[in-house]
Amino acid sequence: MKHRLEDLSRRVRGRGPRVGLVSTWDVENNAVRILAATLRAAGYHVAEIYFKDWVSNALDPATDEQLENLAEVCRREELDLVAISIRASAYANSARTLTEYIHDHLELPVLWGGMHPTLLPAECLDVADMVLKGEGELALLDLCNRLRDGSDDLYGTRNVDFRLSDEERVRNPLRPLVTDLDSLEYRDYTTHQHKYFIWGRRTSVGDPMHGDPVFQMMGSRGCIYKCSYCYNSTYKKDIYPGQKWFRVRSPQSMVDEIRQARTHWNMKRIRFDDEVFNFQMGWLEEFCRIYPREVGLPFEIFIEPKLVNETRMTMLRDAGLVSVYMGIQSSERVTGHLYDRRVKNQSISDIAALYHRLGIKPHFQLIFDDPVSTEEDKRKLFEMISTFPHPYDLYLFSMTVFPGSELNRKLLDSGLISEYDIDGLHNTRIFYQHRVNLAYPRPVEDTFWIALTQMLSKPFVPRALLRELARSETLKRHPWPLIQMAHAANYVKMGATAARMVARGEMTSTLVRRWLSFDRVITT
Numbered sequence: 001m002k003h004r005l006e007d008l009s010r011r012v013r014g015r016g017p018r019v020g021l022v023s024t025w026d027v028e029n030n031a032v033r034i035l036a037a038t039l040r041a042a043g044y045h046v047a048e049i050y051f052k053d054w055v056s057n058a059l060d061p062a063t064d065e066q067l068e069n070l071a072e073v074c075r076r077e078e079l080d081l082v083a084i085s086i087r088a089s090a091y092a093n094s095a096r097t098l099t100e101y102i103h104d105h106l107e108l109p110v111l112w113g114g115m116h117p118t119l120l121p122a123e124c125l126d127v128a129d130m131v132l133k134g135e136g137e138l139a140l141l142d143l144c145n146r147l148r149d150g151s152d153d154l155y156g157t158r159n160v161d162f163r164l165s166d167e168e169r170v171r172n173p174l175r176p177l178v179t180d181l182d183s184l185e186y187r188d189y190t191t192h193q194h195k196y197f198i199w200g201r202r203t204s205v206g207d208p209m210h211g212d213p214v215f216q217m218m219g220s221r222g223c224i225y226k227c228s229y230c231y232n233s234t235y236k237k238d239i240y241p242g243q244k245w246f247r248v249r250s251p252q253s254m255v256d257e258i259r260q261a262r263t264h265w266n267m268k269r270i271r272f273d274d275e276v277f278n279f280q281m282g283w284l285e286e287f288c289r290i291y292p293r294e295v296g297l298p299f300e301i302f303i304e305p306k307l308v309n310e311t312r313m314t315m316l317r318d319a320g321l322v323s324v325y326m327g328i329q330s331s332e333r334v335t336g337h338l339y340d341r342r343v344k345n346q347s348i349s350d351i352a353a354l355y356h357r358l359g360i361k362p363h364f365q366l367i368f369d370d371p372v373s374t375e376e377d378k379r380k381l382f383e384m385i386s387t388f389p390h391p392y393d394l395y396l397f398s399m400t401v402f403p404g405s406e407l408n409r410k411l412l413d414s415g416l417i418s419e420y421d422i423d424g425l426h427n428t429r430i431f432y433q434h435r436v437n438l439a440y441p442r443p444v445e446d447t448f449w450i451a452l453t454q455m456l457s458k459p460f461v462p463r464a465l466l467r468e469l470a471r472s473e474t475l476k477r478h479p480w481p482l483i484q485m486a487h488a489a490n491y492v493k494m495g496a497t498a499a500r501m502v503a504r505g506e507m508t509s510t511l512v513r514r515w516l517s518f519d520r521v522i523t524t
């Protein structure tokens with residue numbers, strides 16, 4: 001609102017704002033860390049506030065005590081502006097709760113940024129004073145500079161929309177995408193000051209990710225594909241049309257960031273969290289040349305089936321690649337027609353065999369609970385996975401429909417879903433059914449196929465037995481015994497995994513916190 005914005009510009013003129021960046025239910029938040037690094041490098045005071053953490057299928061709402069702890073951090077840090085990072089639309093209600101508390105108790109202006117505010121800025125502006133759309137680093141820096149300089153064009157800041165009153169709003173265009181990712185700051189993992197983690201009844205000081213065995217890196221932004229359910233497709237088509245959406249850092253810049261973090265962090269593995277790891281040959285050769293020499297830690301990547309080939313995977317394996325995360329999603333028919341990802345079942349089976357041959361551990365991702373899969377589709381998916389050589393993990397997800405996505409349009413147009421099925425204010429299903437949990441109410445036939453499919457990844461459960469059970473019409477109508485069997489198999493596998501991690505010294509408080517949700521155990 002205008003009075004909060006006017007107070008802000010009056011208060012910070014000449015010195016610039018003290019900014020609190022709030023990550024909602026996500027301690028891994030890369031966006032908050034890059035924004036913080038960008039503002040700090042320009043001389044601004046920033047507090048990183050990690051408000052609760054993601055626990056699959058068990059996201060509890062903020063308590064009054066946690067909200068007061070947030071307000072207390074804002075007071076202690078003498079903040080002028082609070083920016084809340086919101087990734088998925090289901091978080092909008094939670095962000096509203098935080099925003100109203102900050103407004104009511106501190107009278108501070110609140111800015112929302114992230115995927116949801118970018119897709120639905122007008123709705124977000126009903127609650128927030130400002131909305132930051134699209135890529136945020138340079139836009140937030142520009143906003144802070146204008147506040148510091150007392151600019152008379154504050155409300156012309158690109159990427160930022162302002163609510164001056166309920167009727168008066170200012171919308172601004174987007175600045176172009178950052179083309180040189182190497183020009184951005186490294187995330188700061190070398191200090192612990194002005195970083196807070198609000199969890200349970202406590203507020204701890206320091207970066208909550210520090211000390212984790214896995215260090216996450218991003219070497220790129222965007223994606224070359226356009227899967228119907230993914231925000232990348234919407235950003236590419238609707239938010240940044242005509243611009244180069246997939247951009248990569250140089251291998252040297254990535255290696256340098258890891259080396260900087262390693263001066264303060266005894267990490268054991270690197271996970272490259274890029275949507276898809278860059279497979280352009282020249283870049284890959286450079287990466288495989290310098291990474292083993294300058295980092296030398298085992299690493300993991302996310303990859304798409306269409307990019308996998310033996311030459312590239314062998315190069316990466318030799319550079320230290322130990323495991324991959326790859327989306328299969330569903331049967332060939334559903335993946336092609338519903339998700340716009342056309343890959344043959346045979347190609348997936350060949351890739352699984354290739355990983356096995358190269359000694360790379362795959363984590364295959366699947367999406368269930370779509371409204372179009374037939375009995376035949378579910379059987380074919382089960383049969384394809386039953387050919388994969390062990391070891392591998394299966395990550396089973398429940399379908400989420402994001403606002404503005406192509407999947408959203410397809411399913412609404414065909415009448416298969418309603419507005420209430422779209423992730424957002426009315427639908428926070430990802431909070432309790434993101435990873436598939438067999439206790440979730442779904443058709444018994446789906447429960448039957450999910451229980452069978454997820455047991456395939458357990459090498460101690462004979463496949464011949466699972467194939468035999470897959471023929472049982474009785475179990476299809478009454479899958480309760482299968483559910484118990486699947487639970488037992490999961491506990492055995494998770495127990496063995498946890499024991500190995502303890503033995504390697506890789507079990508951290510972050511993992512314990514996240515894994516102590518038994519609703520999650522069912523989906524590996």
Ligand code: SF4
Nearest residue numbers: 223225226227230275
């Ligand atoms: S490949 Fe992955 S990141 Fe890229 S559009 Fe598809 S789902 Fe999104």
